[in-house]
Amino acid sequence: xxxxxxxxxxxxxxxxxxxxxxxxxxxxxxxxxxxxxxxxxxxxxxxxxxxxxxxxxxxxxxxxxxxxxxxxxxxxxxxxxxxxxxxxxxxxxxxxxxxxxxxxxxxxxxxxxxxxxxxxxxxxxxxxxxxxxxxxxxxxxxxxxxxxxxxxxxxxxxxxxxxxxxxxxxxxxxxxxxxxxxxxxxxxxxxxxxxxxxxxxxxxxxxxxxxxxxxxxxxxxxxxxxxxxxxxxxxxxxxxxxxxxxxxxxxxxxxxxxxxxxxxxxxxxxxxxxxxxxxxxxxxxxxxxxxxxxxxxxxxxxxxxxxxxxxxxxxxxxxxxxxxxxxxxxxxxxxxxxxxxxxxxxxxxxxxxxxxxxxxxxxxxxxxxxxxxxxxxxxxxxxxxxxxxxxxxxxxxxxxxxxxxxxxxxxxxxxxxxxxxxxxxxxxxxxxxxxxxxxxxxxxxxxxxxxxxxxxxxxxxxxxxxxxxxxxxxxxxxxxxxxxxxxxxxxxxxxxxxxxxxxxxxxxxxxxxxxxxxxxxxxxxxxxxxxxxxxxxxxxxxxxxxxxxxxxxxxxxxxxxxxxxxxxxxxxxxxxxxxxxxxxxxxxxxxxxxxxxxxxxxxxxxxxxxxxxxxxxxxxxxxxxxxxxxxxxxxxxx
Numbered sequence: 001x002x003x004x005x006x007x008x009x010x011x012x013x014x015x016x017x018x019x020x021x022x023x024x025x026x027x028x029x030x031x032x033x034x035x036x037x038x039x040x041x042x043x044x045x046x047x048x049x050x051x052x053x054x055x056x057x058x059x060x061x062x063x064x065x066x067x068x069x070x071x072x073x074x075x076x077x078x079x080x081x082x083x084x085x086x087x088x089x090x091x092x093x094x095x096x097x098x099x100x101x102x103x104x105x106x107x108x109x110x111x112x113x114x115x116x117x118x119x120x121x122x123x124x125x126x127x128x129x130x131x132x133x134x135x136x137x138x139x140x141x142x143x144x145x146x147x148x149x150x151x152x153x154x155x156x157x158x159x160x161x162x163x164x165x166x167x168x169x170x171x172x173x174x175x176x177x178x179x180x181x182x183x184x185x186x187x188x189x190x191x192x193x194x195x196x197x198x199x200x201x202x203x204x205x206x207x208x209x210x211x212x213x214x215x216x217x218x219x220x221x222x223x224x225x226x227x228x229x230x231x232x233x234x235x236x237x238x239x240x241x242x243x244x245x246x247x248x249x250x251x252x253x254x255x256x257x258x259x260x261x262x263x264x265x266x267x268x269x270x271x272x273x274x275x276x277x278x279x280x281x282x283x284x285x286x287x288x289x290x291x292x293x294x295x296x297x298x299x300x301x302x303x304x305x306x307x308x309x310x311x312x313x314x315x316x317x318x319x320x321x322x323x324x325x326x327x328x329x330x331x332x333x334x335x336x337x338x339x340x341x342x343x344x345x346x347x348x349x350x351x352x353x354x355x356x357x358x359x360x361x362x363x364x365x366x367x368x369x370x371x372x373x374x375x376x377x378x379x380x381x382x383x384x385x386x387x388x389x390x391x392x393x394x395x396x397x398x399x400x401x402x403x404x405x406x407x408x409x410x411x412x413x414x415x416x417x418x419x420x421x422x423x424x425x426x427x428x429x430x431x432x433x434x435x436x437x438x439x440x441x442x443x444x445x446x447x448x449x450x451x452x453x454x455x456x457x458x459x460x461x462x463x464x465x466x467x468x469x470x471x472x473x474x475x476x477x478x479x480x481x482x483x484x485x486x487x488x489x490x491x492x493x494x495x496x497x498x499x500x501x502x503x504x505x506x507x508x509x510x511x512x513x514x515x516x517x518x519x520x521x522x523x524x525x526x527x528x529x530x531x532x533x534x535x536x537x538x539x540x541x542x543x544x545x546x547x548x549x550x551x552x553x554x555x556x557x558x559x560x561x562x563x564x565x566x567x568x569x570x571x572x573x574x575x576x577x578x579x580x581x582x583x584x585x586x587x588x589x590x591x592x593x594x595x596x597x598x599x600x601x602x603x604x605x606x607x608x609x610x611x612x613x614x615x616x617x618x619x620x621x622x623x624x625x626x627x628x629x630x631x632x633x634x635x636x637x638x
Contacts, residue, residue, distance in 0.1 A: 014049065015133030022051070022106050022132060030073055031056035033471055038106045041088035041097075046118075048075035049133045051107075054088055061086070064475065066451035073473055076456070092130040105132065122159035149173065149186040164188050177214040202230035204249040218251065226251065240285045259285040267292045269311040289313045302338045322352050325395050329420035332397035334389075343393055350388045407445035436477025453477055465501045493530050519543065519556040534558045547583040575610045 021027035027036050029052045036042060041054040052073070061070045061083050069080040090098040095109035104110065113126040117135050121142075126135040138158035145162065146153055152167035171182040175194040182191040193215035200217060201208040203226035217227035226249075234245035240257035247254070256263055261282040266273055272292040274282075279290035296307035300319040307316040318339035325341050326333045340349035401417035404410075405426035412424050430441040434453040441450040455476035460469040463483035470481050483501035491497060495511040508531030514523050517537040528535050541552035545564040552561040568579035572591045579588040591610040598605050 011134040012136065015131065015136070018049070018051070018132040019105050027051060029053045029056055030471075031060055036106075038100045042107050043086060043088070044091055044132065045072045045075060045077065047077040048072065050074040051132060054086065058083060058086060064452055064454055066454070071454065073456075090130050091132050094130070104129075108132070117159050120159040120161060124158060147186055148188050151186070175215070177217065180214065200227045202226045202228055202249055203251050204230065204232065204234045204236065206230055206232060206235075206249070242284070242286055257285045259289060261285065261287070264289065267311055268313045269294060269296045269298065271297070271311070300338075302342060305338060327395045327397045327416050328418040329397065329399065329401065329416045331399045331416070331420070332395065334391065334395065336391075340393075345393055347393050348390050349393060350390055352388065405445070406447075408447060409445060434477075438476060463501050464503045467501070495530060517556055518558045545583075546585065548585050549583060577610065 018027065022036070025035055025037065028034065029036055030050055031052050034053075036051060036053065042051050043054045043057045044051045050072070057073075060073055064070055065083070069078045071078055088097050089095065090107060090109040092109065092111065092113045092115060094111050094114070098107060098109045100106055101110070108130040111130055113128050113130055113135060115126045115135055116123070117126065117138065120138075122138040124138050124140060128136060137160070140158040142156045142158050142160070142162070144153050144155055145164075147165050147167040149167060149169070149171045151169060152165070154165060156162050166186040166188075169186055171184050171186055171191060173182045173191055174180075175182055175191055177194040177196075180194050180196055184192070194213065196214040197211045198214065199209045200212045202210075205226065207230045212228060218229075219227075229249040229251075232249055234247050234249050234254060236245045236254050237243075238245060238254055238257040240260050243257050243259070245254040258264070261284070264274075264282070267277060268289045268291050271294050274290060277290045277292060282289075291311040291313065294311050296309050296311050296316060298307045298316055300307055300316055302319045305319050305321045309316065319337065321338045322335050323338045323341045324333055325336050335352040336349055337352070340347075343349055396416040399416060401412040401414050401420050403412045403417070403420060403424050405412060405424040407426040407428075410426055410428060412419070426445040428445045430443050430445050430450060432441045432450050433439075434441055434450055436453040436455070439453050439455055443450070453476040456473040457476065458472040459474075460472060461474045461478060461480060462469040463481050465483060465485060465488050467485050468481045468483040470478065480503065485501050487497040487499055487501050487506060489497065489506055491506065491509055493509050493511070495509050497506065498510070499507055509529070511530040512527035513530050515528055515532070515535045516523055518534040519541045520537065520539075522537075524535055524537055536556040536558065539556050541554050541556055541561060543552045543561055545552055545561060547564045550564050550566060554562065564583040566583045568581050568583050568588060570579045570588050571577070572579060572588055575591045575593075575595075577591050577593055581589065593610040594607055595610040596605050596607060
């Protein structure tokens with residue numbers, strides 16, 4: 001009762017609020033967040049009653065509609081009506097393109113509403129003039145109602161939902177057993193089955209004293225002692241005293257003996273009266289039943305064929321009629337007995353004919369498209385072809401299906417497919433990323449483009465600074481709103497931002513400043529953007545190189561100078577040759593050029609390194625002989 005009153009108060013408040021805002025021109029469209037003017041064409045949801053521009057709604061439907069219809073932007077109620085059926089109507093729907101009146105709420109007509117209050121048991125139409133929002137509750141009263149057990153009478157408002165009331169007393173209805181009463185508090189629906197248990201006896205008497213619920217007891221004919229069936233064979237002696245009942249444990253008396261002479265007046269098959277047969281009269285049910293020369297013709301257990309034996313006594317036996325058994329895809333067919341064809345799954349049976357019949361439309365899958373003609377098939381089995389083979393039920397073939405599925409991307413790979421030659425619905429999830437970039441397509445694999453993402457967020461979508469926002473619901477994939485305010489993130493350089501609010505890193509600072517040259521360290525003579533870290537003046541660098549003898553000839557540059565690429569021009573000591581090595585710092589290395597070294601007499605020579613010629617001496621026999629002769633002559637003269 002409290003929920004009904006609360007719902008009525010909320011409905012009245014919503015209707016009054018919508019009427020006041022439409023009259024004052026302050027009602028905002030849910031999609032474009034602009035006020036709805038008197039001359040604008042509108043559309044109102046029949047579930048949540050929210051009003052929006054018709055043009056905005058059509059744009060919404062074009063962006064979000066899919067095969068299953070389109071949803072209300074506010075309450076997500078699904079509509080199946082096509083886009084072309086959306087036209088401008090008044091709130092009650094009776095007038096198309098209503099004209100504005102100074103004495104009525106905008107977008108209403110002058111007729112009575114006449115709507116049936118949805119979601120309520122009220123059958124009366126609304127008698128208020130055409131209005132926005134939900135209809136007022138029906139002022140009439142409902143007919144007199146009773147509580148669940150029927151002891152308490154009450155009435156409610158006509159439009160109030162009522163699922164029945166409980167008086168709070170014991171139900172006390174007679175239960176289905178007819179012996180006990182319901183002890184639960186007044187409740188909806190039928191009473192629970194009787195839970196009382198007592199010893200019971202089955203109809204045939206084999207089971208006696210079993211504790212069973214009272215609700216399971218069955219009423220038999222008068223004089224029946226049992227209350228349930230034990231599902232065993234009855235076994236009671238029939239009236240003949242010779243045979244027993246073959247029925248399942250049952251209520252009531254057993255049927256008469258089927259072979260009693262008082263009841264059996266025909267032969268075993270029932271086609272010929274005993275009076276037409278030259279057989280001795282039967283005196284007992286144990287006497288043999290006469291037979292005729294006709295075919296038995298009784299229906300067999302399969303329900304399709306009849307017994308083909310000559311009139312006989314006793315059961316007809318299993319059906320041995322040949323039956324064609326086909327695999328699931330229809331590509332293989334064998335002949336088995338009717339009894340074997342009805343065997344449960346997993347049973348191994350023998351075929352009558354081992355030759356497999358294949359449909360012509362499936363030959364392309366089995367033999368590369370070659371049809372079987374005269375002399376072109378496989379080898380026939382010897383001995384007339386009547387060879388039996390063992391098969392396991394259900395019958396399947398080894399042919400793999402290659403039919404294309406409905407998505408035109410995947411093919412069926414099932415062995416002995418039951419849908420072979422028919423339409424194959426692709427059951428693989430699509431899973432492609434949707435246009436929003438956040439979700440994936442949840443439909444089954446399909447043709448064409450994926451539908452737009454139907455997810456919506458019911459939180460505000462704000463810009464980076466939070467000053468600008470889009471009101472919910474926000475369709476998935478909607479970009480953040482463009483904020484007209486300047487960025488509030490402070491720059492490391494200290495300059496003020498000169499760009500709009502944004503997400504991510506700020507763009508480089510373009511404020512023009514004076515910076516020092518990278519090579520000389522002196523201020524440049526022109527302004528450069530603040531974000532440039534190092535500036536060059538385009539003059540010659542002039543810094544001392546690593547060699548210490550030359551200066552950098554490159555234009556002003558960033559980073560270390562390049563190594564000196566010249567040759568050392570220093571004269572080597574002793575030989576006077578130029579150094580010739582790359583320009584370096586420190587003393588030069590010894591000369592590595594080749595030189596000719598002569599002995600003292602000048603007759604013998606040797607090729608040596610220029611830097612080592614002062615350290616080596618050449619000795620020869622002539623030089624040593626000349627020196628010894630000169631030494632002897634000097635001694636003799638002395």
